[in-house]
Amino acid sequence: MLSLINLSNQKDDYIYRQIYKQIKKEILLNHFLPNEKLPSKRELAESLHVSINSVNGAYQQLLAEGYIYSVERSGFFVEKLEKVPTPFSTLKPLNPNLVERSEPKKDWISFSHMSADRSVFPFDSWLNCEHKALKSKRTELNDDSSRYPQGIYSVRCTISRLLSITRGVKCYPEQIVIGGGTQILIQILSHLFPEGSKYAMEEPGYSRIYQLLKLQHADVTSIELDHKGIAISEIIKQDPNILYITPSHQFPTGIVMPISRRIQLLNWSSQAKNRYIIEDDYDSEFKYQSDAIPSIQGLDTFDKVIYMGTFSKSLLPGLRISYMVLPRHLLQSFRESEGFLMQTCNVLAQLALQEFIDSGEYQKHIKRMKQIYSERQTRLIKELNGRFGKNIAIHGANAGLHFMCTFKAERSIEDILNRAEQKKLELYSIKRCCLTHYHPSKKPVFILGFANLPLERIEEGVDRLYRSVIGP
Numbered sequence: 527m528l529s530l531i532n533l534s535n536q537k538d539d540y541i542y543r544q545i546y547k548q549i550k551k552e553i554l555l556n557h558f559l560p561n562e563k564l565p566s567k568r569e570l571a572e573s574l575h576v577s578i579n580s581v582n583g584a585y586q587q588l589l590a591e592g593y594i595y596s597v598e599r600s601g602f603f604v605e606k607l608e609k610v611p612t613p614f615s616t617l618k619p620l621n622p623n624l625v626e627r628s629e630p631k632k633d634w635i636s637f638s639h640m641s642a643d644r645s646v647f648p649f650d651s652w653l654n655c656e657h658k659a660l661k662s663k664r665t666e667l668n669d670d671s672s673r674y675p676q677g678i679y680s681v682r683c684t685i686s687r688l689l690s691i692t693r694g695v696k697c698y699p700e701q702i703v704i705g706g707g708t709q710i711l712i713q714i715l716s717h718l719f720p721e722g723s724k725y726a727m728e729e730p731g732y733s734r735i736y737q738l739l740k741l742q743h744a745d746v747t748s749i750e751l752d753h754k755g756i757a758i759s760e761i762i763k764q765d766p767n768i769l770y771i772t773p774s775h776q777f778p779t780g781i782v783m784p785i786s787r788r789i790q791l792l793n794w795s796s797q798a799k800n801r802y803i804i805e806d807d808y809d810s811e812f813k814y815q816s817d818a819i820p821s822i823q824g825l826d827t828f829d830k831v832i833y834m835g836t837f838s839k840s841l842l843p844g845l846r847i848s849y850m851v852l853p854r855h856l857l858q859s860f861r862e863s864e865g866f867l868m869q870t871c872n873v874l875a876q877l878a879l880q881e882f883i884d885s886g887e888y889q890k891h892i893k894r895m896k897q898i899y900s901e902r903q904t905r906l907i908k909e910l911n912g913r914f915g916k917n918i919a920i921h922g923a924n925a926g927l928h929f930m931c932t933f934k935a936e937r938s939i940e941d942i943l944n945r946a947e948q949k950k951l952e953l954y955s956i957k958r959c960c961l962t963h964y965h966p967s968k969k970p971v972f973i974l975g976f977a978n979l980p981l982e983r984i985e986e987g988v989d990r991l992y993r994s995v996i997g998p
Contacts, residue, residue: 531545533576542581542584543587554607558604560604561603563600589602593605635979635987637974638952638975638978639928642842642927647842648887656874656878659877660874676869678880681879682704685849693818694824695833697833697851701851701853702850703852705849705850706871706872707838707870711834711848715850718864723744724764725768726761727748729751730961731959751776751779754786755776768801771803771805775808776922777959778928779930780924783819789825791822792831801830802853803831805821805823806834807821808834808838810835811895812895816924818925829854829855831853834848835850836849837879839927845879902984903976913988917933918934919931927976927977930956931972932971933972933996938970939956939970946991946994949993951990956973
């Protein structure tokens with residue numbers, strides 16, 4: 527059988543690999559009897575006019591994978607294998623609905639609320655911070671990440687100071703848990719609550735978190751909003767244990783929760799042992815008409831608020847650096863039950879972030895981005911009002927990187943989205959944020975993000991939007 531081995535001179539396929547592949551094929555096709563002896567290395571090398579090393583390499587690979595076995599001073603023998611049904615069948619094609627395609631986005635304009643503008647990110651400053659981390663923090667880079675289940679301590683010290691200054695968050699570095707995204711942290715957090723806890727989320731709200739909790743078989747309900755945010759009367763009526771809210775810039779409506787509602791929620795949380803508030807402060811860095819409102823966590827004297835934040839909006843989504851601040855008793859539970867977890871956030875990214883913040887580059891970047899985003903927001907609102915006139919109402923435009931628009935139009939949301947796609951306009955409707963139910967409105971509602979919308983493309987973007995919603 528081995529006389530049928532054909533070798534080629536292709537540079538990308540080593541001789542020993544060709545021998546290995548062809549012998550393996552013959553074995554899988556049952557062209558050898560079990561325990562049949564193979565030619566010696568010298569014999570096969572001479573017949574194929576190759577080196578003994580090439581044959582030895584092939585035999586050693588076959589031996590490692592279990593196709594052959596060796597007997598000392600006797601040689602190599604074919605292992606007894608069960609019959610392989612179809613050892614060399616071709617790769618079956620994927621179902622068409624599973625095939626991924628990278629669609630080119632040339633000439634598209636984006637109103638996405640999920641992106642940041644990488645074109646103005648200070649890559650040189652960030653890379654400089656990475657280089658400094660590589661030089662001065664080699665011990666941390668070489669350590670097993672299991673040593674830092676909550677993230678590197680010095681990085682948490684830096685985040686703690688930043689939160690105290692910018693958001694009024696009161697915490698020790700020990701209370702911070704860093705993770706590779708908010709979803710991962712929510713998964714960890716859900717294990718710290720009592721079994722059977724009932725969650726309540728804002729309606730409309732953050733559907734990815736809702737879907738994640740449902741995937742974990744959690745009991746999740748939704749509570750609609752009033753003009754102050756999540757409705758306190760419905761909270762009392764539905765009696766959940768855990769509230770997941772976005773009070774500083776409600777997603778997606780943009781409502782900024784006033785101090786009166788924040789105090790109501792804190793008082794509600796204090797009235798039962800296992801009540802908690804998850805405060806997701808996802809884009810609090812960007813406030814335009816006034817200073818940022820301090821966090822609910824900073825007002826909490828009952829130790830009932832879990833504060834969550836991310837650097838995805840302020841830096842880059844792809845960095846995947848998020849964090850949560852645990853109340854002391856939940857920190858104890860985390861240490862006891864979750865302390866075995868490996869850290870999910872890249873060590874170099876953590877250290878570069880620390881350097882970026884400590885050097886002052888982060889605050890410099892935020893100041894610059896607030897100016898850029900403020901200009902885009904102002905210009906976009908001006909263009910929208912000028913083009914749509916009385917056919918548009920804008921909500922929640924005083925903070926964050928998106929606002930919500932209600933249009934007077936005859937077309938349905940689906941029709942508008944289809945027309946927008948034809949016009950190469952990335953557009954998202956309120957429907958994607960409806961958690962448990964969707965009430966079709968006579969007036970279509972859309973979320974307009976402006977983080978990835980350069981000033982020079984705003985007029986064209988509004989024109990495409992107008993032609994999608996109202997125009998011919």
